[in-house]
Amino acid sequence: MANDDLSLTRRRFGGLGMAAMAAATLGGGKLATSAARAAESGPIKIGILHSLSGTMAISETTLKDVMLMLIEEQNKKGGVLGRKLVPVVVDPASNWPLFAEKARGLLTSDKCAAVFGCWTSVSRKSVLPVFEELNGLLFYPVQYEGQECSRNVVYTGAAPNQQAIPAVDYLMQEDKVQRWVLAGTDYVYPRTTNQILESYLKSKGVAAGDIMINYTPFGHSDWQNIVAQIKQFGSAGKKTAVVSTINGDANVPFYKELGNQGIKATDIPVVAFSVGEEELAGMDTKPLVGHLAAWNYFMSVDTPENKAFIKKWHEFIKNPKRTTNDPMEAHYIGFNMWVKAVQKAGTTDTNAVIDALVGVSVPNLSGGYSTLMGNHHITKPVLIGEIQDDGQFNIVSRTPGLVVAQEWSPYVAETKDLIGDWRAPLSCGNFNVKTGKCGGASK
Amino acid sequence: MRFALLLLGLVLLPVLARAGEPTDAFSAFSSGDYDAMAAAVTELAVSGDPRAGAVITALQAGRLYANAAGQLLIREADGSFRDIASGKPATVDEDDVRKIRMNNAVRRAADAAQGGLRLFAADPATRRLAAAALFKSHDPASLPALSRALAKEQDPSVRALMAEAEAAAMVMSADAPEAKKLAAIAIIRARGDLDASALLASIPNPTPAVAAAAHDGVVAIQRVLQLWDVLESVFYGLSLGSVLLLAAIGLAITFGVMGVINMAHGEMVMIGAYVTFVVQDVIRSEAPSLFGASVLIAAPLAFAVAGVIGIAIERSLIRFLYGRPLETLLATWGLSLVLQQAVRSIFGPTNREVGTPSWMSGAVPLGGLTITLNRLTIIAFAILVFAALMALLRYTALGLKMRAVTQNRAMAAAMGIRTPWIDALTFGLGSGIAGMAGVALSQIDNVSPNLGQSYIIDSFMVVVFGGVGNLWGTALGALLLGVVNKFLEPVAGAVLGKIAVLVLVILFIQRRPRGLFPLKGRAAEA
Numbered sequence: 005m006a007n008d009d010l011s012l013t014r015r016r017f018g019g020l021g022m023a024a025m026a027a028a029t030l031g032g033g034k035l036a037t038s039a040a041r042a043a044e045s046g047p048i049k050i051g052i053l054h055s056l057s058g059t060m061a062i063s064e065t066t067l068k069d070v071m072l073m074l075i076e077e078q079n080k081k082g083g084v085l086g087r088k089l090v091p092v093v094v095d096p097a098s099n100w101p102l103f104a105e106k107a108r109g110l111l112t113s114d115k116c117a118a119v120f121g122c123w124t125s126v127s128r129k130s131v132l133p134v135f136e137e138l139n140g141l142l143f144y145p146v147q148y149e150g151q152e153c154s155r156n157v158v159y160t161g162a163a164p165n166q167q168a169i170p171a172v173d174y175l176m177q178e179d180k181v182q183r184w185v186l187a188g189t190d191y192v193y194p195r196t197t198n199q200i201l202e203s204y205l206k207s208k209g210v211a212a213g214d215i216m217i218n219y220t221p222f223g224h225s226d227w228q229n230i231v232a233q234i235k236q237f238g239s240a241g242k243k244t245a246v247v248s249t250i251n252g253d254a255n256v257p258f259y260k261e262l263g264n265q266g267i268k269a270t271d272i273p274v275v276a277f278s279v280g281e282e283e284l285a286g287m288d289t290k291p292l293v294g295h296l297a298a299w300n301y302f303m304s305v306d307t308p309e310n311k312a313f314i315k316k317w318h319e320f321i322k323n324p325k326r327t328t329n330d331p332m333e334a335h336y337i338g339f340n341m342w343v344k345a346v347q348k349a350g351t352t353d354t355n356a357v358i359d360a361l362v363g364v365s366v367p368n369l370s371g372g373y374s375t376l377m378g379n380h381h382i383t384k385p386v387l388i389g390e391i392q393d394d395g396q397f398n399i400v401s402r403t404p405g406l407v408v409a410q411e412w413s414p415y416v417a418e419t420k421d422l423i424g425d426w427r428a429p430l431s432c433g434n435f436n437v438k439t440g441k442c443g444g445a446s447k
Numbered sequence: 448m449r450f451a452l453l454l455l456g457l458v459l460l461p462v463l464a465r466a467g468e469p470t471d472a473f474s475a476f477s478s479g480d481y482d483a484m485a486a487a488v489t490e491l492a493v494s495g496d497p498r499a500g501a502v503i504t505a506l507q508a509g510r511l512y513a514n515a516a517g518q519l520l521i522r523e524a525d526g527s528f529r530d531i532a533s534g535k536p537a538t539v540d541e542d543d544v545r546k547i548r549m550n551n552a553v554r555r556a557a558d559a560a561q562g563g564l565r566l567f568a569a570d571p572a573t574r575r576l577a578a579a580a581l582f583k584s585h586d587p588a589s590l591p592a593l594s595r596a597l598a599k600e601q602d603p604s605v606r607a608l609m610a611e612a613e614a615a616a617m618v619m620s621a622d623a624p625e626a627k628k629l630a631a632i633a634i635i636r637a638r639g640d641l642d643a644s645a646l647l648a649s650i651p652n653p654t655p656a657v658a659a660a661a662h663d664g665v666v667a668i669q670r671v672l673q674l675w676d677v678l679e680s681v682f683y684g685l686s687l688g689s690v691l692l693l694a695a696i697g698l699a700i701t702f703g704v705m706g707v708i709n710m711a712h713g714e715m716v717m718i719g720a721y722v723t724f725v726v727q728d729v730i731r732s733e734a735p736s737l738f739g740a741s742v743l744i745a746a747p748l749a750f751a752v753a754g755v756i757g758i759a760i761e762r763s764l765i766r767f768l769y770g771r772p773l774e775t776l777l778a779t780w781g782l783s784l785v786l787q788q789a790v791r792s793i794f795g796p797t798n799r800e801v802g803t804p805s806w807m808s809g810a811v812p813l814g815g816l817t818i819t820l821n822r823l824t825i826i827a828f829a830i831l832v833f834a835a836l837m838a839l840l841r842y843t844a845l846g847l848k849m850r851a852v853t854q855n856r857a858m859a860a861a862m863g864i865r866t867p868w869i870d871a872l873t874f875g876l877g878s879g880i881a882g883m884a885g886v887a888l889s890q891i892d893n894v895s896p897n898l899g900q901s902y903i904i905d906s907f908m909v910v911v912f913g914g915v916g917n918l919w920g921t922a923l924g925a926l927l928l929g930v931v932n933k934f935l936e937p938v939a940g941a942v943l944g945k946i947a948v949l950v951l952v953i954l955f956i957q958r959r960p961r962g963l964f965p966l967k968g969r970a971a972e973a
Contacts, residue, residue, distance in 0.1 A: 057788055059897050061796040179551060190942045220941040223901045225892045226690070228683040228822070229936055236672075239641040241648025253901075256798060256893045264819040266810055270555045271583075286798020286893060291808075294551045390550055393509065400481065400550045 047088040048352055050075060051110035053121025053131070053142075058098025059223075063252060063331075064123050066282060067145060068093060070332045071120050073320040074339045084346050092116055100130045107131040111140040117352035118143065118342050120335055125149060125192050132157065139354050143342065145334035147277060147299075149196035153411040153424030153433035156354075158341070158361060159381045160334035162300055163409035164200050168247070170386040171275045171298035172201060174401050175245045176208065179273060183214040183244040185234050190219040194249035196416075197277070201247060203415040214242065224254045227261040235265065238272045246274040255279050259292050269294025269390070281327035284395045292391045300370070300384040301333035302397040307371040327395070333369045340366040341376055362427055372406060378425035379433075381409030472496075473531065476506070476547055477513035484549070485556040492560030493588075498531060500564050507557050512544040520544060559584035562612075566596040571605050578608035585612075585646060587620035611638055618650050618661075628657050636664035640815065644668040675815030680933050686822040688929025689829035690888065692922055694902040695909035696833060697881030699921040701757075701874055703910050704853050707765055708772050710780040712906060713899025714787060715757060715878045719749035719885020720894045721790060724799045739804045742886060746828075749882035757878025761871045769870075783899070791896045801889040825887045832883060833922055839876075840918075849873050853916075912952050914962030924963055928952075 052071045054064035075089045092114045096103040110116045118141045122128045135156040147162040175181040188194025238244035275296040281303045318324045341364045349360035368374040374382045383406040389397025412422035421438040432442035475487035491499045505511040510522040519531040530537040562580030593613040600606045614631035635643045647661040701709040723745040768775045810819045840846035851859040852869045860866045913924025935944040
C-alpha cells in the first residue's frame, strides 16, 4: 500500500517538474521533522551499514572499524550538541536486497540521525529508494561511476572526474601513452567509467583502434590469455597503458599473472582505480613496483593530520601493521562534515542537517580542506601513486588544486546537460540546463 | 681589466661547469623532480664518472638516500651509510635521511643507463642483460658503445643479443643510411617476437623502402606468432584445466564416489590455502632460508589438516545424513558459511599474502610461447596428485576397501569391513586432496575466506560433466573444459565465454545425463 502511494508521487515528480518536487520535499520534511523532534534528547544514533560477512566483508569491515573509532573519539570530546553518539552496527552480509532491508530498519526502528555505509554501487542503488522515501541521510565513502545526485546521499568518494580522468591525463602527459586498454569487471561502475573514459579519450584524438575494452566476470581468476592479449595489443609500436577498473578480488590473480608474464610497469603501466593499500596487503608487491593507482588519499601522504590519523587507527585496531586507505579518509571527512553541520544546525533533523551540510569545509588528510558542494559531492585533490615494494604508494603527481566533482559526466551524451544543486532555489539533483527543467534525462 | 676578467670567466665557465657536472646530476637526485632525475641518470651514465655505476645500482635497489642538505648517501648491506661525494663512511641518523624514490620514467632511464654501463662487464650474464636492456631502450645514442662492445665480444649468444640491440638503435637513429637500416630490419625480423614486431611498427620517419621492409617484417612476425597463439591457448587451457582438476578431484571422491553433496568442499580448499599462509608465516619468522621449500612443506600439512577436519565433519555431521541428499546439501552449505566466518574471525576478512618461491615465479620462453613457471608447476602437481590418488585406490588395502564400500556397502560389511570407518576415511581423503588443491591455488589466487566459493560451482560442473563416480572422467572433463574455455575466451570475451561453456555443458548433460564416462553395470545402480 505504502509502496503504491510512493510510486504515484514518483510519477507526478516527472510530470510536474520542479514545483511538485519542492512540494514533495516539503511534505516529506514535515513528517521527518516531527519524528526527529521526538528524538531531540538522549543519545544520537549513527547507523553503520557495512557488510561484515560475505564477499564484501574484505573491504567493508575496515570501514565499520574506522566509524567506531571516529564515534568513540567524538564521544571523548563530549559528543555532539552535548549528546553522546551511539553506533548502530548492522551486517547486510554482501546481500544487496538485505542492504535495503537493514537501511529501513536503521531509519525506522533505530531512528538513526545519519547512516554511514555501502561499498558497491549496486548496494547504494538498493538503499537509495529507502533513504529517499524515509528522508534519511547516507554518507557513501567509495569512489564510484557518478551519474547520480540524490538529496539524501552525501557522496564523499570520488566521481570519475576526480579519479579516472586525471589518471588518464597523467599517463598521456608523463608517459606519452597513445594506446589504451580499458579492463574492468563486468558491472555498472567499470562500464560507466569506461564509457566516460572512451569518449574522453576520443575527444583527445585517440583512434578507436587504439582503445581495447575488456570485461571479465566477478572474481575472475584465470588471466593468462587476457594478459597475453594485452601484451599483444601493447606491441603495436605505440606506448600502451592499462586502465583497470577490475574489482577487488580479481586483482590479485591479475597482478600475479602480469608479474609472471614479465610485464613491467616500465613497459605497460597499469593504473588502477580499485586497488589501494588494503588490496596490496594481500599481495607480494615486488613484481608490481611502478604500477599506478589514482586516489584522493594514500597512506603515504606526508602530513601531520595523516600521521595523527594513522597513529589513532593503529591504537584503536591494536595492530600496527594495518593500513589506511581512501574510503577510510572519505568516512573521516564525511563524519566530520556531519558533526560540523549538526553543530551549525543545532539539531539532528535531517532537513536542517542537509541544508547545513552544503558549504561545510573540513580538513582532509592530505593537507587541505574538502568542501561539500551543492551537488552533494566533495572537493578533493587527485593523487597518482606508484606501487612500492613495501606495499605503499609513492605519490608521483598531485593536482595543483582541489577538483570539484562532476556528478553528471559531460562525456556522456544523455547527461552532458545535467547538473545537480540541492541549494535553494534550484533544489534539484538532475536539472537540465538546456531545457531549464528539473528531472533531466535519467535519474 | 674588467673585460679580461670577463673573458677569463667565459673561457673558464665551460671547464668549471664540466668539473661540476656530476655534482649537478647528483643534486637532481634529491630534488624530487622526476624529469630532472631521469635526465640526470642519463647524463651520469655517459659522464664517465667512476661513481655512476654504484649510484645507479643503489638507486635501483632502493639504497640511495639523501639528507635535508641534498647530500647523497648509499646504504650498504649492513645498514651503514657511505657518502657518495667523498666515498667515506658517514654516520647519520636514520630519521634525518630519506630514501630516494623513482617513477617509471626514472626507472626506464636507469635500466637503459645500466645497459650502457654494463656492456663491458666481465660476466657474460651481465652483458646479456645489458644488451637486452639496450634493445628495450633502443636509444641511438648507445650505438657507438654497442659497436665497440660488439668488436670485443667473444661469446656468440651475447654477440647475437648485442647485434639485435645495435639493430634496434640503428632503425631508431635519424641519420643512419638506408642500407644499414634495411640490414637492421632483417636482424630484428629474424628475432621474431612481440618486441621485435613492436619495434618495427614504430620506426620514426621511414623512407619508402624502409617502411615497406618494416611492414613486411611485422606481417611475417605476426603470421608466425599466430601459429604460436594456438599452442599458447592449448597451454593456457591445460593450465586452467589442471586448476579445475585440482579443485574438483577431492569433490570427485566425496560427491562422485560417496554421493555426498558436499557444499563445504570449497572451504576445504580455502583451509589448505590458509595452511600455506601459516606455514609461510612461521618460515618467515623462524627459518627464512627454507622459504623456497614452503610450498612443499605446506602440501602434506594441508592434506593432514583438511583431512582431519573432513573426518571430523563426517563423524559429527554427515554420517547422520546419508541417503538424505537435500538435508546434506543444506547442512554442508551451512557448514561452509560457518567455516568461512570462522576463518574470517581468526585471520581477518582481508586477503593474506602468500608468496611465490623464486623457483616458481617468472616465465621461460619456449619458441614463441611464454611458459609461466607457476602454471607449469601446478600442471605437474595436478598430474602427481591424480596419479597418487589413482594408485592409492588401485593398489592399497585402503583403496580396495573404499571401492568395495562404495560399490556394495552391505556386501563389504558382510566381508568384515568397518564401513563407517571407511566412510570417514574416504571423506577425509577427499577433503585432504581439496586441502592440497588450496596450496596450489594460493599461488595464483587470493587467499581470503571467499576463496572456496569461487571454485565450488566449477568443481561440481567438472564432476557432473566428467561422469559422477569416475575419476578419469573428472580428469578429462577438467582438461576439456579448460581448453574449450581458453579457445572461447579470446573470441567471445571472458563473460560470454563462461556463459557459453555453461550452456554447452547443460546441452551435453541433456544428451548424456551421466556425463562423459558414465559408470556401467551394477556399480551404477548402487
